[in-house]
Amino acid sequence: MIELQQGEIARLRELPPPTVRAIIGGSLCAAVSGRTRQVVSPIDGAAFAEIPECGPEDIDRAVSAARKSFEDRRWRRMTPKERKRILLRWVALIEAEALRLAVLETRDMGMPVRMAAELDIGFAIDTLRWYAEACDKLYDELAALEDNVTAMIMREPLGVVGAILPWNAPAMVGSWKIGPALITGNSVIVKPAEDASLVLLRIGELALQAGVPEGVLQIVTGAGVAGAALAAHRDVDCIAFTGSGEVGRSIMAASAASNLKRVSLELGGKSANIVMADAPDLSAAAEVSVRFMFGNQGQVCEAPTRLFVERKIRDRFVAEVTAKAKALRIGDPLDLSSDLGPVVSATQFAMINERIVRAERDGARLILDGRHAPVPTKGFYMGPTIADNVDPQSSLAQEEVFGPVLSVFAFETLDEAIEAANATRYGLGASIWSRDIDAVMYAAKRLVAGNINVNGGAGPVVELPYGGFKESGFGRDRSFHAIEKYAETKNVILRTAR
Numbered sequence: 001m002i003e004l005q006q007g008e009i010a011r012l013r014e015l016p017p018p019t020v021r022a023i024i025g026g027s028l029c030a031a032v033s034g035r036t037r038q039v040v041s042p043i044d045g046a047a048f049a050e051i052p053e054c055g056p057e058d059i060d061r062a063v064s065a066a067r068k069s070f071e072d073r074r075w076r077r078m079t080p081k082e083r084k085r086i087l088l089r090w091v092a093l094i095e096a097e098a099l100r101l102a103v104l105e106t107r108d109m110g111m112p113v114r115m116a117a118e119l120d121i122g123f124a125i126d127t128l129r130w131y132a133e134a135c136d137k138l139y140d141e142l143a144a145l146e147d148n149v150t151a152m153i154m155r156e157p158l159g160v161v162g163a164i165l166p167w168n169a170p171a172m173v174g175s176w177k178i179g180p181a182l183i184t185g186n187s188v189i190v191k192p193a194e195d196a197s198l199v200l201l202r203i204g205e206l207a208l209q210a211g212v213p214e215g216v217l218q219i220v221t222g223a224g225v226a227g228a229a230l231a232a233h234r235d236v237d238c239i240a241f242t243g244s245g246e247v248g249r250s251i252m253a254a255s256a257a258s259n260l261k262r263v264s265l266e267l268g269g270k271s272a273n274i275v276m277a278d279a280p281d282l283s284a285a286a287e288v289s290v291r292f293m294f295g296n297q298g299q300v301c302e303a304p305t306r307l308f309v310e311r312k313i314r315d316r317f318v319a320e321v322t323a324k325a326k327a328l329r330i331g332d333p334l335d336l337s338s339d340l341g342p343v344v345s346a347t348q349f350a351m352i353n354e355r356i357v358r359a360e361r362d363g364a365r366l367i368l369d370g371r372h373a374p375v376p377t378k379g380f381y382m383g384p385t386i387a388d389n390v391d392p393q394s395s396l397a398q399e400e401v402f403g404p405v406l407s408v409f410a411f412e413t414l415d416e417a418i419e420a421a422n423a424t425r426y427g428l429g430a431s432i433w434s435r436d437i438d439a440v441m442y443a444a445k446r447l448v449a450g451n452i453n454v455n456g457g458a459g460p461v462v463e464l465p466y467g468g469f470k471e472s473g474f475g476r477d478r479s480f481h482a483i484e485k486y487a488e489t490k491n492v493i494l495r496t497a498r
């Protein structure tokens with residue numbers, strides 16, 4: 001638990017970012033080209049740091065360092081216990097500056113600091129610790145064949161793993177990939193999103209301090225060019241990606257055109273939230289739905305962006321959701337009393353506005369219009385928007401907005417709700433609220449999504465796998481299931497004389 005004190009946050013927000021260099025090999029580096037990118041805070045639109053704009057030549061450097069570290073086995077030949085000790089030391093170093101990192105994340109991408117502490121940094125610490133502790137608790141398999149044959153099914157690391165990250169919860173999503181990839185013995189190159197790199201740079205620097213050997217965890221900043229170079233590199237064995245469908249497709253194409261590197265994709269969603277009239281507590285359902293939908297300004301892959309309410313409670317429930325959304329306080333995300341901060345960038349701000357205009361053109365009626373919410377004058381702030389009368393085929397109902405925009409629908413029967421919930425190309429998450437266990441299990445088996453929350457479910461936890469069906473991608477982050485993405489199995493069949 002990270003202790004949050006407003007005075008301490010005020011002090012930390014004035015500190016410069018601890019690390020503004022890429023981490024390649026064991027050094028902190030500028031880009032070979034010398035190019036840099038300004039880091040603009042969405043809190044006030046002002047630049048407050050510069051980071052390297054890495055290109056293909058920097059990716060080449062990182063890949064050769066990663067390859068070298070993998071081939072000389074400096075990491076995987078250590079005993080799992082030794083690796084665990086180093087990883088736990090790393091986690092302790094991250095934990096020692098957790099609040100500073102949370103404040104840095106908030107300055108970099110705008111997430112309210114409470115959420116940055118609990119969800120982004122806090123959950124990253126939990127995840128890395130969970131995998132570190134698991135490091136010496138992984139066993140391989142033996143198969144029974146003939147009496148004098150010992151058949152081993154061994155798990156082996158893939159080699160060089162590239163993790164390409166989004167900006168919405170960088171440390172958290174990063175830890176979901178770095179943790180399992182490292183404990184299986186891989187060398188990992190992280191390419192954070194250009195809008196949120198600072199925390200990962202520091203986390204990478206702390207890994208070196210903790211004793212993770214050089215080349216085993218590298219952080220290369222930059223934009224799509226750097227990501228594309230990693231995806232197309234013939235000496236990278238795997239790309240673990242979270243981001244947009246468009247980029248996910250280009251990564252698969254790059255893999256097909258190069259060395260058939262393994263790819264796993266988490267590509268967002270358009271999650272349905274089904275509220276039945278017999279929900280155990282409608283007020284609690286409204287509260288959780290609003291927090292889940294609008295937390296982090298709606299910039300959450302699994303955000304329940306389509307609300308389906310049983311017709312007979314629809315007006316009452318939607319009124320309660322609207323009142324709660326309207327009551328959210330929008331302001332400086334470093335102020336502990338703010339519920340919502342800004343969206344990540346001017347580009348994202350313009351895109352979300354454009355989506356709202358388009359939704360209205362497509363016939364949607366705005367019950368709440370976030371463009372008119374009272375917000376700070378500088379920075380990229382907007383309030384929650386709730387749209388009714390949304391055409392199920394329209395872009396608002398079908399495509400991810402990645403902003404604070406909720407669509408509401410009514411339904412008569414559960415079958416109708418399930419069918420509508422499944423009628424997008426995504427399949428990341430779904431929620432259902434009902435007291436009727438038969439209805440709940442009926443729906444849970446028919447909803448096409450990787451994570452079904454019933455009556456509130458649970459927030460994200462490392463113990464459960466995470467990922468989607470359909471065009472939300474494939475492969476799972478978190479839990480032991482994630483390990484399969486970073487390992488190959490090898491049979492060693494030993495025939496003995498006796």
Ligand code: ADP
Nearest residue numbers: 165166192193194223224227228243244247250
């Ligand atoms: P978002 O819509 O969440 O910004 P993107 O898919 O655009 O998601 O970006 C996610 C990550 O993918 C970022 O780190 C970005 O720099 C990287 N990226 C962008 N274009 C490419 C590409 N063509 N190949 C590989 N990575 C890319």
